[in-house]
Structures are given as C-alpha cells and as structure tokens.
Amino acid sequence: MHAVSLVAFAFWQTDATGPINDGRQFLWTALSVGIAALLAAWLLAHSVLKADSGSAEMQTISNAIREGAEAFLRRQYKSISILAVVIAVLLYVGYSLSPRTAPYAINVVISFLVGAFCSGLSGFTGMYVSIRANIRTASAARSSLNKALQIALRGGAVTGLVVVALSLIGIGVLFILFGGLEDPRHVPYQLVGFGFGASLVALFAQLGGGIYTKAADVGADLVGKVEAGIPEDDPRNPAVIADLVGDNVGDCAGRGADLFESTAAENVGAMVLGAALYPVFGLKGILFPLVIHAINLIASAIGVIFVRCRENEADPMHALNKGFYVTSAIAFVGIAAAVYTMLQGRWWLLGCGAIGLATAFLFVYITEYYTETRYRPVQDIAKASATGPATNIIIGLAVGMETPALPVIVISAALLLSYYFGVRGLADADIPFYAKGIYGTAIATMGMLSCAAYILAMDTFGPITDNAGGIIEMSNQPHSIREKTDKLDAAGNTTKALTKGYAIGSASLAAFLLFSAYLEEIREIVIHKVGDAHGIMPANWTFTNINLASVPVFVGALIGAALTYLFSSLAIRAVGNAAETVIKEVRHQFKENPGIMAGTSKPDYARCVHIVTGAALKEMVLPGALAVITPIAVGVGFRLFNDTYAATVIVAVPTINGIPINLCGAEAVAALMMVGTISGVLLAMMMNNGGGAWDNAKKFIETGAYGGRGSEAHKAAVVGDTVGDPFKDTAGPSLHVLIKLLATITLVMAPLFV
C-alpha cells in the first residue's frame, strides 16, 4: 500500500504547485495511481495466497472447485473470443464503408478489442483470486474470525482494484495512443469501442455465469434435497462441486465484468461530455473522470485496510460498513480536491459529486430494507409462507414490485438536483444550459462510482465466504467453525444484494450520461456528414430532441421496453433448460453407481461440471444475440422510414441538396435505449430485491420462526427461494449488463443510424 500513498501524495503535490497548466500531469498521475493499484492488488493477492491453505481434505474440494471454474472460464472465453473477433471484423467493415468513418475504423476496432480483453482479464483475475481465497478463508476460520474476514475481503479487493485500474489504464493509454494529448476534443469518440468491448464481454460473462450458477444450484437442490433427501452441500451429490463452481463464475467473473463495464462506460461517456465542455475546462474536463477513478482506487484501498472485527463479533457487516464509510469519506475529500484543482473550484459541482455519493448510500439502505430479515418486507414473506408456497410467491412478487418506488424517487431527485447544481456551477460558462446540467449529472455519476472498487471488494467477498462455508461443510469440520463461516456467509449474502442495488443505481444514473453522449455523437456525425456533402446546417443545431409524440420514437420506446421482458424471459428459461440437464445427469449417476448414495464411492463431480458448462454456454447465445441485434436492427431499419413520420417540422433540420437528413433511426434507437433502460432498471430491481427477500425469508424461518426447518412454512419458503434464484442471480444482473450494452452499442453503431 505504500506505493499507493506515495503516488497519492505526488498527485496533490503536482497539482497544487505544478508549473504545467494544460492538465497533462493529471493523466500521468492517474495512470501512475492505476499502475500502483495493480501493484497493490498483486501484493494483496500475494498476502492472501501465502495464508494457510487448510487440510488435505479441504484442498481436494478446493482444487475440484478451482479446476471446474477454470475449465468453464476457458471454454467461455474461447466462445466469447470468437464472437469478439467476428464483431471486430464487422465493426471494421461497417466503419470502412463510409468515407467519413473510415479514418476511425482501425482505432474503434482497437479500442473495442482492448476493452473486451480488459473486461475478460478483470473477470479472470477476480475469479483467479477468489477460488484460491475461499480455502484460505475456510482455513483461517478455524483459528480466527477476523483473519477469515480479512482474507475474504482482501481477496475481494484484488478484484475491485484490478477492475477499476484496468479500466483507468486501458482508457488512459488508448487516449494517449490515439493522440488525445494533441487533439483532445475528438479522441473520446474513438474510445466508444472500449465501452462496447467491455459490455459485450460482460453480457456474455454475466449471462453464461449467471445461467451456470443457477442451473447448478437449482439442479443440485431439486435432485438432491427434494428427490434424494440429502442436505445442501452434501458430498454425495454429484452436482455439489458444480454448485460451488457456479458461485465463482457467476458472482465473481460475472459481476467483475459487470462493474468493469460500468466504470468503462461511465469513463468514456463522461469524457465525451467533457469534450463538449472543452471551451470551459480544456483538457482537464476530459481527464476529470480518470482522476476520479484514481481517487476511487486510493480511497478503496485505504477502506479495505481499515476493516477488522472482534472475534466475538455477531455481525461482520458492521466491520464491512465501517470500511465503506471510510472509503466514502476519503473519496469525498478527493473529489473536493479534484474539483478545486481541475474544475476551477466550482463548488456547486462538488455538490453534484456529493449527490452521487448520497445516492450510493441511499441505494444501499433501501436494498437493505427490502432484503434484510429484520424489516417488514422479508417478515411479510416469511409470514405468508405459513399458508403455503402460493402465498409465499404472491407476497414475494408484491414485495418485488414494490421495491422500485423508493429508488426511483432517489434517482429522480439525484438527476434533478445534480442537473440544477450543474447549471449553477457553470452559470458563467458560455455553453448551453443543457450541457451544463448534463455535466452535473455526469459528475453525480462519477461521485456514485467513486467508491466502486470498495463495493466490488465487498461483492466478491460474497462468493468467497459462500465457498468457504461449502468447503467447511464438505470437509466435516466442527460445528463451532461452521458457525463462524455462517456469519461470514450471511454477511456475504447481504453484500451481494447491496452491490446489486448499487450496480443498478449507478446504471440508471450512468444511462442518462451515456444517453447524452449518444446525442452528442449523433450531432457530431450529422455536422460532418452535412459538411462533407456541402449541405445546409441550421445555426446552433443540436440533436437533443427525442420526441415521444413521434410515432417511430414511441415504437422504439415500446420495443426497448419489450426487449427487457423477452431478454429476462430467455435468461430465466435458460436456467430451467440447463438445470434439466443437471438433473438428468445426477439421476443417471445415482442409477449407474448406487455406491454414491451409500457413501462408499465418490460421484463424478467433473462430469457434472462439464455438462453444466456446455449447457450454460449454449443457453447464453439466444438472449445475448437478441440484446446485440435488436438495437442495431431498429437503428438501421428505422432509417427506411421517410420524413412522413417526423412529428412536426418545428425545428430547422440539416439538409443535403434540399433533402432533410433522415434522423428516424437515430431517434428511435435513442428512445429504445432510454425506455429500455427505465423498464430494465425496474424489472431488475423487482427481480434482485424480490429474490433477495425470498432468500432471507427462508433463512429467517430456518432460525426457528413459523416452525423452523422442516415445517410446512419452510417448504413454502424453499419454493420462494428457488424461484428467486434465477431472478436475482441470472436475469436481474444480466439486465444490468443489457442496459449498459444498449448504451454502448448505440454509441459505437451511431454512424450506421444516420
């Protein structure tokens, strides 16, 4: 950590006293922090790996998990690589078709490939450490709760730091390579490929991982608990290793790619907007988001170090929350310093950052309210379980549908306030109101993401402790140790739920930012197109008019919303299909080898892992393809509509040879993206929180309420928990990624839509 603090110190020094005033030093500083963070991650990983790795029995289990997870990731990355190469070729061809975009073709393709590679690397690193930290957490739990907690969190922190650092370094280096220091205003548009590459990998990583984890979980439970009557994580169940593998590939690799994408998309979007503000802040406005992520890295690393708990601590969440507070406080101070040095000390803009941080806090609290045992929603579901599975499901769905209300109010307030603060903060700048306000919302998004690395560490903490618990259970350790890992596991469940709330919150804030970046990009494209063809460009024309009263825009909106439903349906169904192959395989093994149930011979774990892998990878194709193809089809297809469909000719339109530019496709895609985002955010909240609430209602009953384990209420609660699984771990998180993919794909394909 020493390196990090050194660089941090250098950062403030350079900034306060540096003689160069063009802002380049900020880029160098941010990049240095990024590299230092990678170093810190390496040190953290090293310290985790050198911890004791438990008994031989534990190692056997851990090795099986590791092999399964690595085998899945190898096959998954192979599929995604092929796809990425195909898309890279298509991108190149697409950009080369038009003389306007041809010069950028190679840059966009490079940034796409780098983004995809970094996204994959983020997922891989997260998993690499977590499948090694699990056994070390389990082993540490044999002696100390605090040590176990710290190993698990530091394992998670490796992911957090690597994800954010890779996003920062990837974008920073590309920015320099593409000549950003010479021509800063136009380079951000060439970086959109980076966001798209990240999104594409994240989509398939989250879909494939999410399907894998829940197919293995549901399959193992249905055939194990229900049919064979053996407990969860019982070593006789052939699918039990696949289930533990699933936690890693779904939660670690999936969410790693998801949050990598969030920071990447947000970075690129904010740089595009920064380019629009060049007259005010120059290069500094463009580099601001990178500096914020440097702060994020420093604050999160310090936050992680702060986390420790007493050995008799009842709830390790307290310790984790303390780290979160520390991180946020440092991040706030960092943002203030950055506003002072880079944004001319316009304090209203610091207000925007504060709004972003407050939004993060509120989202975490609201998610806690809806998913924690002690509050009304989970209690209601538990109570409803007493009258059977039907009422458990009905109330669970009612809770799920109730959950978007408060977050929507928070998001609405955050958008309106940060817009207002942005306008106030830039009151004297000679740019349109709209650009000022939108920059305000962009800073709020950065504020919200300024603790992303810590949140990600907490998130990865979840599967590590989950696995640690599984390893303790399977290796027949004493009950007192299981109690420790249970505490950690419960905290891990909470952090996983909170991260989802945070991820969806930041996705909805970032959506507006990316939407604005898209509008800005279409404007640039139109200006160049009209300029090249010597057409007529109305004075001060902007593309900021996505009119819901226009039929194609409304239809685009309708299609965007319907896409989120169909996508969720396909994702949920994919879990069902893949689970079925697991069930068949387990039944087959039980029949083939009766020694398994008798405990005299070991099941073939690897074959199960192999089968789920194949099924999950097959099932991710359809929803993934739908997500990629729909926006492109609408953008290109709606270009065929002529100006018959324009709502009204109240705005002067750019023309070429007297023919107005056809913006039908670009507008319909904008609506698809915006309303798809709204619908996707609400659906994802319903599924994430509903699923989390079902899960904890079951856990609450298992503590003895309504008859406890084995009662009818418990059986009903298990049904709810099983229904919630594909909701909260497959469809919900995949929707996060879908939302951002819609934004990045429209950004990168924008030249095709005009």
Place this chain on the structure above:
Amino acid sequence: MHAVSLVAFAFWQTDATGPINDGRQFLWTALSVGIAALLAAWLLAHSVLKADSGSAEMQTISNAIREGAEAFLRRQYKSISILAVVIAVLLYVGYSLSPRTAPYAINVVISFLVGAFCSGLSGFTGMYVSIRANIRTASAARSSLNKALQIALRGGAVTGLVVVALSLIGIGVLFILFGGLEDPRHVPYQLVGFGFGASLVALFAQLGGGIYTKAADVGADLVGKVEAGIPEDDPRNPAVIADLVGDNVGDCAGRGADLFESTAAENVGAMVLGAALYPVFGLKGILFPLVIHAINLIASAIGVIFVRCRENEADPMHALNKGFYVTSAIAFVGIAAAVYTMLQGRWWLLGCGAIGLATAFLFVYITEYYTETRYRPVQDIAKASATGPATNIIIGLAVGMETPALPVIVISAALLLSYYFGVRGLADADIPFYAKGIYGTAIATMGMLSCAAYILAMDTFGPITDNAGGIIEMSNQPHSIREKTDKLDAAGNTTKALTKGYAIGSASLAAFLLFSAYLEEIREIVIHKVGDAHGIMPANWTFTNINLASVPVFVGALIGAALTYLFSSLAIRAVGNAAETVIKEVRHQFKENPGIMAGTSKPDYARCVHIVTGAALKEMVLPGALAVITPIAVGVGFRLFNDTYAATVIVAVPTINGIPINLCGAEAVAALMMVGTISGVLLAMMMNNGGGAWDNAKKFIETGAYGGRGSEAHKAAVVGDTVGDPFKDTAGPSLHVLIKLLATITLVMAPLFV
C-alpha cells in the same frame, strides 16, 4: 332486433341521398341506433329472463349469489359516489380558479358526473343480467347445450350493447347540450370530463371487484381445499357463495366499466382530434367515432344472433368465433360505408380501420397461443409442474415475460402503418403531417373497437357459465349435465382471456390517440392563456415535443413506469390482505359450528360475503388514490421547475411579458402517461397471460397429464394457478384501467399543468 335493422337501413338512406350536408343527420342516426340498441338489450334481457329458472335448490343458491353481488355493488357504489362528488367539487373549484377555464367548469363537472353515472350503470346492468342469466343457463344445460350457450351469450350481449350504447348516447347528448351543433370545434374539450368520470368509476369498480373476486377465491381455496380437504365449490365451505359472487362483481361489473371506459375515452379522444381536422371534414370528422360505435352496435347484435352450436359440439368456442367473424365482417362493411359518406371516400383511411380490425384478430390469436392448452407455453408449464411448484412458477413467469414480444410487434406495426395510411389518405389536406398521421392511428383504434360490443358479450359469457357450473355442482345435478356446463365453462375461460388481450391491445392503441388529444389540448390552453395575457405566440406553434433528453421529462417517464409497479404491488397485496380476513372467518365458522363440516348444518354464507365486501372496499382505496394523485402531483409539482431544466431552446416558446410559458409540468405528465402506458401494458400482458397459462396448465394436468388430479404435478400446478389468480383477475385488469385513467385524468387536469 327489427328496430336495429330498420335504423341501420335508415342510416344508409339518409346518408346517400340526404339533402342536408352539414352532417347533423349522422348524429341523429347514431343516437337512434344507440336507443335502438338499448331497446334490443331490453328485449334480449327479457328473453333471457323468461327462460326456465331451474329447481328450488338451484334457485336458493342463485338467490344467495344475487343478494351477495347486489349488496357488494350497493356498498361499492355508495363509496364511489361519495368519492365522485368530492372530485366533482374539486374539479369545479379547480376549473373556477382561472378566468380562462371558469366558463367550462360547469360543463366539465356535468360531463364528469354523467360519465361516472353511465359507467356505474353499465357495470350494474351487466351484473343485473348476469346474476340472473347464470341460473337460467344452468337450467337450460339440463336439456340443451345450444340453449345454454345462447342464454349465456345473450345475457352477455345485454352488457355489450348497454355499455356501448350508453357511451354513445352519453357523449352524443352532452355534445348537443353543450352546443356542439353550433360550435363543434370547442365542445369536444368539454367532454373530457366524461372520459375521466368513466375512468374513475372503472378504476374503483375493477379494483374493488378484482380484489373481492380473488380474495374470496384464494381464501375459499386455501381454507377449503388445502386445510379442510373439501373440493372446490363444496357447499360446506362458508366462502363458496362469496367466491361465486366474486365472479360477477369482478368480471361482469369490473370489465363492463373497463370497456365502457375504453369506448368513452376513445370516443372523446377521437372527437378532440376530429376537431383539429375540422378544416377537412367539418362536423362529420367529429361525429365519425360516434357513427363507428353505431355500426359496432348493429354488427355485434347481428353477430350474437348468428351464434348457435350442435348438441354434440366438442368446443363451443367454434360457435363463438363464428359470431366474432360475422361481427367483424359487418363492421368492416360499415366502416367502409362511413368512410365513403363521411370521410370523402378516402380509402386509405378505410385501410386504417382494417388495420385496427386486423390488430384485434392478431391480439386474440396471440392470447390464444399463450393461454390455450394445446400450444407450447401451457404445455411447458405443465411439464415443469412435474418437478414441483418452484419450476412451475419459474417457467410460468418466463412465459409471462415472453408474452409482450409479439403483441408489441403487432402494435408497433399497427401504429406505423396506420400513421402512414393516414398521411396518404389526407395527402391533399392543408393540415400538418402529424395531424394526418395521428388521425390515421385514431381510425385504427376505432376499427379495433368496432366489434367491442360483441367482445364484451363474449367476456360476460365467462362469469355466467362459470356461475352456471357452480350452481350445477352445488345442487348435485347428474354428471352428464356437469359435462355440458364444463364445456361452456372452458369456453368462458378462453373468452375471458381473449377479452383481456383485446382490452390491453385497444388500450395501447388508444393511448396514442389520447396522448395526442392531450398535446392538442395543452396547445389550445397555451394559445388562450397567451392570447388573454397579450403575450407573444410564435407562428404555427404546437405542443408536440415531449423530449426524453430533458431531465424532468425523463424523470416523469421514470415515475410513470414505477407507478405501474407500485400499483400492481398494492393490488396484489390487497388480495392477500382481504383473503386473510376470509380465511379467519371460515376457520371461525368451522370452529363455532362443527355441524358445517359434518353436513348437518348450513354455514353462514352471508357473513362471509359481508366480510369480503368490507375488506375489498377498504383495500381498493390505497392503489386507487395512488393512481389518481401521482399524475396530478407530477403535473402541478413540476411546474415549480423553472426553465433551467428545458433541454434546449431550439424551438421558439410562447411568452408572456417576455417570460416563456413554463411547460415543465405539462411535459413531465405527458412522459409519465406515455411511459407509464408502455410499462403498464407490458406488465398487464405478463400478468394476464402468465395467469391464464398457469390456470390452463392446471386444467391440462387435470385431464390426466403428468399423473392427473392429486399427483405432485397437480399440487404444483395448483400453486401456479393460485399465484396467477391475483395476476390475471386483479392486478392485470386494474392496470388496463390505470392506463386509461392516466390518459383521462391528464386530459381533464390539463389546465392545472400550464
């Protein structure tokens, strides 16, 4: 029926040869058809009522149902009346506050009260006949399937004819009273109160009825089937009469008010748009929607007469479908004649009508695909039931989420095509493109609703046959008769599902129409406001720019979408709460009087009915209030935002003393309405079709699949069916009404938003 055909004949005569050319004769003709339809409905009711009313035992049951239903409706209408009076006063005060709107205050309040009254009367009539037709259908089933089918359908047709006729007469008479024949261009704006009155009553009728019906159903099932182990409709269950009452108050009264509202809102919206087209069609354009509904009445009456089936018919749906085809064919010819005589024979506009009819057909087919036993979706759910309730629910939800995709494509195509046809059909008219296209979509909506009376007859057929089956079951009739009523009941379940598909389809088409009417109304309001204050009005200014890129508009959209989730959550939870009171009461009766289970003494049906009534009426308040208050709060609250939030100043804005008119509230409400509609339509489809599919998966298993009745698969399917109940009969239909309420409330409150 003779009267109807005579009037129909007169209609064509007058039109082709009439000397008066201002179009008044169309109003008189339409009103005559409306009155003739009421007469026809009376004759139909008379013919149904004079049919044999069965054995004394059957009558006892039927009387209990009738008393319960009437008692509920009395109490419900009392609550709604109080509410309506309060709102009427508020409306009057609101309109009187501003000198611009004060002259219309009394007219708007009158039309509100008339709309509310007609809506209530529609619901009441539907139920009056259906609770009497049920026993006559049961009795007829003892001798002839065809007779039973005809009695049930004609009972339903009374509702269909009364609903459409009241809407036609109500609006027509108000139009004359308010001086529409002298000043046709401004009267349609004063009729918006009619639509709002209809919506308000429909909202509470549907919510209250929907909560009642499912609370009684779920409560009766849980305590009867699950706890006491007695079959459905067993006379020992104290809640069994409440359950049968529920079918009437939910399906008849609720859906009657729902479709009354659809036709009313569509009529008013189309007349407002017709007023904008006054330069082209004069009075005829404004009266066109009324004439379409006259055609609707004639076509549907003839369609109903055509329905008959063979005694050994396997599926009465064939007969019902035949009637639908006849109705549609006549409606199409009627629309063609109306286009020829009223719209200057612009055949492209007939194309719009054809698109509407085709949309109705496609929605019916798609709904069939998703909810009928023989297709993949229901089969999938049945198959998933074999692995328990969890997989049944997961696949059911996946099916539900899949359902919006095809309807959305149909709606999109219908909107785009009818817009295009509208522009072509009015190519030579000197009005903006947008007005032409929107009139095209309006005619498509009218086309879709031109068979509404027949659809409504099919819908009310559902609860009548359901009740008939219940009466046969409870009065211990022979199995062969039960077989006949089972056939009718199955057809009734299908028609109920189809009507919901049709209702949501027409709601989504009509949304665009009402949205345009709202934009048009805001334009009028601004023009008057600016004119009165001697402000500056830019030339050709229109309010047709609801820009999603503007933050308040986006926030309005977000709130609209979130509203549909919270509303659904409250509606579903209301069922749970009300069902709990039922369960407690039944348990209490069983405990208090052990003779009930022994069969020696009769349970107190009336007390159960009384208790559900109170619970349902209490539970409808919260979701109802939310639906009414949210749009008003946004419209009025967002007025406080100043022009800081305007996206860009690309359009010249009307000003008063140099200050631009603040349109923030009006725009945010428009987005709330549009995106709320999109989200509501998709959620409603998910819930209606998912619920229908669960229901039929259970029925499919009951035919012997996967082990048949009593198997584990059947138990799982029962869970799915129970979950689907509040989906498809409470929340889904209530969302239909919510969507239209959002549209009418924004229309009527529009003066407050500017």
